[in-house]
Amino acid sequence: MFGPASSRSRSAWRPRPAPAARPGGVSPRSARRASGSEVRTPGSPPAGPAPRPALPRAAPPRAERTMPQLDSGGGGAGGGDDLGAPDELLAFQDEGEEQDDKSRDSAAGPERDLAELKSSLVNESEGAAGGAGVPGAGAGARGEAEVGAEVSAGPRPAPLARPPPPVPGWPRPALPVPWGTHPSDPSCPGPRAPRPSHPLWISPQALGREHASQRLFPDKLPESLEDGLKAPECASGMYKDTVYSAFNLLMHYPPPSGAGQHPQPQPPLHNKASQPAHSVPQLSPLYEHFSSPHPTPAPADISQKQGVHRPLQTPDLSGFYSLTSGSMGQLPHTVSWPSPPLYPLSPSCGYRQHFPAPTAAPGAPYPRFTHPSLMLGSGVPGHPAAIPHPAIVPPSGKQELQPYDRSLKTQAESKAEKEAKKPTIKKPLNAFMLYMKEMRAKVIAECTLKESAAINQILGRRWHALSREEQAKYYELARKERQLHMQLYPGWSARDNYGKKKRRSREKHQESNTGGKRNAFGTYPEKAAAPAQFLPMTVL
DNA sequence: CATCCTTTGAAGTAG
DNA sequence: CTACTTCAAAGGATG
Known part of the structure; x- marks a missing residue:
């Protein structure tokens, strides 16, 4: 097992x-x-x-x-x-x-x-x-x-x-x-x-x-x-939908092997299609279609950094999706929602609360409904198996990619290039990340803040202020995320992305510190996690 | 335009 | 095993 x-x-x-x-x-x-x-x-x-x-x-x-x-x-x-x-x-x-x-x-x-x-x-x-x-x-x-x-x-x-x-x-x-x-x-x-x-x-x-x-x-x-x-820190009543949206993420994952006709979702094929950001990504479509009658504050968009199509994060996550019992039932076993004791389908926990009737959005034009699986740009609309895991993002990090442009990349033959272009499978989000993702919009809305750094600080505090039960929800979600991620990308390791992000800055540091590149890991750049001793820290 | 900032947690590496 | 590093998200700020 x-x-x-x-x-x-x-x-x-x-x-x-x-x-x-x-x-x-x-x-x-x-x-x-x-x-x-x-x-x-x-x-x-x-x-x-x-x-x-x-x-x-x-x-x-x-x-x-x-x-x-x-x-x-x-x-x-x-x-x-x-x-x-x-x-x-x-x-x-x-x-x-x-x-x-x-x-x-x-x-x-x-x-x-x-x-x-x-x-x-x-x-x-x-x-x-x-x-x-x-x-x-x-x-x-x-x-x-x-x-x-x-x-x-x-x-x-x-x-x-x-x-x-x-x-x-x-x-x-x-x-x-x-x-x-x-x-x-x-x-x-x-x-x-x-x-x-x-x-x-x-x-x-x-x-x-x-x-x-x-x-x-x-x-x-x-x-x-x-x-x-x-x-x-900010306004009040923010935590109503927490678990909720997070739950959504999970439930939109393609069914794991056991769950359906599509045994092992194969991400790679269409991963160039516009991808929702990591875990929540699968939420994004929902957000786009169900929330945001008031697109205003909600900054959904294409991430400039990573080119990931980010979920439209409306301050109020509620009302963006009405979960039917049927859909609930579709939850793959392994990704099933936590057991009742902790996540009871009660108003208090919030299924209803979190999945309110579509009418929840006052005055909002009812969004067009499209099943998430149809909106993921997988290239195979409606084909769950084709839905890549949100963790997959184009290597460049830029979104741009069209569903089929892959075939157009005839020049990408060069080995190096190929490698460089290999889609990046990102790490699964941890509990806090999930929490942040969910709450950021709210904080932004309530505090009229935009700077992520500041927001993150707030979120960090709130995170600590969360009850353990509430945190537990996120831990659980994160756990399931990891499970799912593992199932989707059995061979993947966080190591794969190691050194990809910081390498440059590290190199910089090293250069500046030593006057030259300190290539202690020359042949293993990706694993070149700068050892502590090479970090400026010591220089402090 | 790339990187930083800022948070927590997971997972990686090195000793 | 311990200590430390990197990455995950995100978006304004910065060089």
């Missing part, structure tokens, strides 16, 4: 130990950033205080948290998808933790504060105050790197203290607020200020509060509070 026992599957599903998420060390990225335009590290100690919260992480690595997983796997003894195996089942948190949370909860005060606190998160701009308004936050613990690094506009005392040990690895340290504060909506980060010069940071108080709230684990809050909770 362990499918293609490819090395990949092996590693892919093995319960990763402790991702040790950036274990206290200096994040490479951080390093890069620091070395880059980021002027954030004021007095960053040579030690390389990670600009990014260097998670002192005294706490157990995140992985130890009990994954808010579906019990389903339950030891996976059950066949079904053993895939469901515990890969993610890692701990999100253990009971002790939970207890802690609870106690903290009560200790911290009425949950009501959460929303409030959160809403003020982004609000305060600089601050100094030493913060950590969080009482037992043990905030002090963290001041270190993070603070040093992040504080740019001024010594920001260490408000970002990582959550105290009691909550191992759970809520991550607060992040610096994007740039500025939105003029009209203080809760939203405002227009970007000149990056290096005026980074505004969240006030220590706010940070402290955020931490506090994070520690409270909103998931334990009564529903009545959820709304508030869920709209920490």
Whole structure:
């Protein structure tokens, strides 16, 4: 039952130990950033205080948290998808933790504060105050790197203290607020200020509060509070459709081998056709056709970066697709929606909520209906098997490609070229990515922000603010994404894309650092993941 | 025009 | 096994 026992599957599903998420060390990225335009590290100690919260992480690595997983796997003894195996089942948190949370909860005060606190998160701009308004936050613990690094506009005392040990690895340290504060909506980060010069940071108080709230684990809050909770930075009521759209992605995947007439979806053939972005891609058509009667804010389009046809991300994902029971039933087994216990077809979880009647969009002209499979530009309309996985994108990254232009590429014979043109199968999105993808539009709409970096920061915070149940949904989706991806591209490995993206910059760095190309991996460019020792990090 | 920024998580590499 | 790196999305900013 362990499918293609490819090395990949092996590693892919093995319960990763402790991702040790950036274990206290200096994040490479951080390093890069620091070395880059980021002027954030004021007095960053040579030690390389990670600009990014260097998670002192005294706490157990995140992985130890009990994954808010579906019990389903339950030891996976059950066949079904053993895939469901515990890969993610890692701990999100253990009971002790939970207890802690609870106690903290009560200790911290009425949950009501959460929303409030959160809403003020982004609000305060600089601050100094030493913060950590969080009482037992043990905030002090963290001041270190993070603070040093992040504080740019001024010594920001260490408000970002990582959550105290009691909550191992759970809520991550607060992040610096994007740039500025939105003029009209203080809760939203405002227009970007000149990056290096005026980074505004969240006030220590706010940070402290955020931490506090994070520690409270909103998931334990009564529903009545959820709304508030869920709209920490920006407007409110954002999280209504979460699982939802994500679910859609899954359900539009071509049926895996077992599920239908089309055993092994073969992606490659038409992969040049306009492709929806990675996972959600299959959503995009839906978005385009079902949502966005108000195309205005929704920036659907062709990704300029990768040429991927991105889903039209309307702020409101709801109402874009009405899921019939039939279609539900079509869910391939392996990709089936999580078991009832966690994802009940109840209003609370939201099937109805997430798949509202088409009329949901007020005043919106009812979009024309086309089955997703017809809209994917696979070249074989309506033929599911021809629908390439969204993860496949043209090598160039540019979209341009017409469905059949492939045959026109007569010149592409050259070996190198061919190779270069080989379609890139992208990594499956992880839980957070899925979450981001889903929520970005909302954040953009609510905060009138466009900068992804800022948005991502917000999303990052929100992610942490999510209840574990909610996160679990995304973890589960991500897991299924990986499963599906694995099934679709059995031989694929993340390694395939290794070095493709950063190579250039790395080379740059190396060049600048060493005065010449440091080709330690000359013959293996793709695997040339720059070893730590070659990164500028050390140069810091 | 390519890269950076920014986030988290997964998976890869190196020691 | 640990530590670290890269990539995944995204879109404005930057060089």
